[in-house]
Amino acid sequence: MATTYDHPSVKTVHCTGGSYEIGFTHGQAASVEVHNNIGTYTGFFAETVHLTWDQARERAVAEFIPTLQKKYPEILEEMRGIADGAGGGLTVADILTLNVRSEIALTNYADGCTSLSQKTPDGKIFVAQNWDWLEELQKGLVFLHIRPAGSETELKFLSEGGIVGKIGMNNAGFGLCSNALRSGAYNQHNLPIHVMSRRLLQYATSVDSALSIINSLGTASASNYMMADKSGNHLDVECSPHGNVIILPHNDYVAHTNHLYGPNRPARLVDHPAPNSMSRLLRVQELCEQDRKNAIPASFESLRTRFSDQDGFPYSICRSRPPGAVGMERMITLSTIMMELRSGTGKVLIGKPCDDIPVVEWSF
Incomplete structure (x- = not known):
């Protein structure tokens, strides 16, 4: 490889x-x-x-x-x-x-994505995801490494050319992944979700400070954020203009796909996910439990193995374009982003993680 x-x-x-x-x-x-x-x-x-x-x-x-x-x-x-x-x-x-x-x-149609955060017994803390989206975006991706003037902050993330924030981490030891949610929730007076992603990557120094930013500024539409920091704190937050719902880790991990499943969510908040969102969540949780029972700790290698899973192909964790697919169903896994916050390192694969493809290294 x-x-x-x-x-x-x-x-x-x-x-x-x-x-x-x-x-x-x-x-x-x-x-x-x-x-x-x-x-x-x-x-x-x-x-x-x-x-x-x-x-x-x-x-x-x-x-x-x-x-x-x-x-x-x-x-x-x-x-x-x-x-x-x-x-x-x-x-x-x-x-x-x-x-x-x-x-x-x-707010009418969601993309894919499977995300995960996990802590190891020796204190490593991972946050990672497969990003599933339009095949045409293969020609529009860009890695952005940003250091604002007058600041010690440095941030590295994978994005789409022209979009100011997406999936990545900063040198304060904070990492962020995201999943789309198909929901009509909307408030133009809050921050658009990709702008919020940038705000978090540039200004959050921990999970707690990220939650404070989200609660203060709000998101304009529904989105899911998976986040972790170098102290070992990690969780998932389902964000919407109607309120935010936190999903805490169980057995030292938390996973998410593209539907709401957090506890006590606002009554006004509904979503309309594709059925494969539920099956992907169950599958990634099953894989996490298998690794736990086999005493396989989270690592870049074990994460890649889970994200390479093709159970339920082509609507699997590692997604391929279904034969004859048109419209938004032509989605594929565009990339896999894996970050370990304690060491400030990351590995990014452009393409499907089940293929033999180059690995881009991130470090601070």
């Missing part, structure tokens, strides 16, 4: 400076990926909510410019920098639309 610090098809972009400068570097280096993603989501919006890109952009501007100007103005400056760096006539409105793609469309 090849190991590399870079990836042959996914760019690694190092961004430093102020908000605009960070964005400009991102946009300039990943211009092709940004424009590819706008093309992908133009089709996605037409398929799922019957909106043109222009209509989606009008909605994004009307609903989220005021919110971000009030709650997170520096991220708007970063989006402006991305637009200018990517060129081709893009504006901050186009980049904002990319960043609220979940609020525009995933």
Whole structure:
């Protein structure tokens, strides 16, 4: 199995400076990926909510410019920098639309993903996931390594070109994974979920501080966050504008897919998951229990084995495109992200983890 610090098809972009400068570097280096993603989501919006890109952009501007100007103005400056760096006539409105793609469309349709956090007897703490999404996004991925000016904070994450936050960790020892939830819950006065992911990656230093950020700013739509920190604290939180529900570890692990199952969730919060979300959750829990009974501790190797599972193929933990699939059912496992917070290290696979593919190493 090849190991590399870079990836042959996914760019690694190092961004430093102020908000605009960070964005400009991102946009300039990943211009092709940004424009590819706008093309992908133009089709996605037409398929799922019957909106043109222009209509989606009008909605994004009307609903989220005021919110971000009030709650997170520096991220708007970063989006402006991305637009200018990517060129081709893009504006901050186009980049904002990319960043609220979940609020525009995933309140009606959810992507896949299986996430897990687990603590080992010797104190290692892992947070990891398979990210299942549109096959076309293979041409739109980017690794972002960001160090804001005047800050000791450094963050590393895998994202889609043009999107400011997703799956990763920071040098404070905090790590974040996320799963989509198919729910109509919506509040334009809260932070869009990808913007919230960035806020957490940049400002959270622990699970407790992350929960404080989420409770203070709120999410605009429903989303699931799996999080852990180097102290060994880890949990799952199902977020929505109607309230947040915490799922605590059992037997030192907690897993999640794409449906709500936390205790005492708000009565107004409902979801509409695909049946394979339930089967994937049961399967990953079964695999965790098998490892526990066999005294196999969490490690990058054991996590990859679990995320490579193809029980229930093609709608398995390691997902493949079903024969003849159209629309959103053409999802595949795009990547696997595994992070160990005590050592500040990570391993990322672009593609299906059951294949022999390069491993990208992260470390602080």
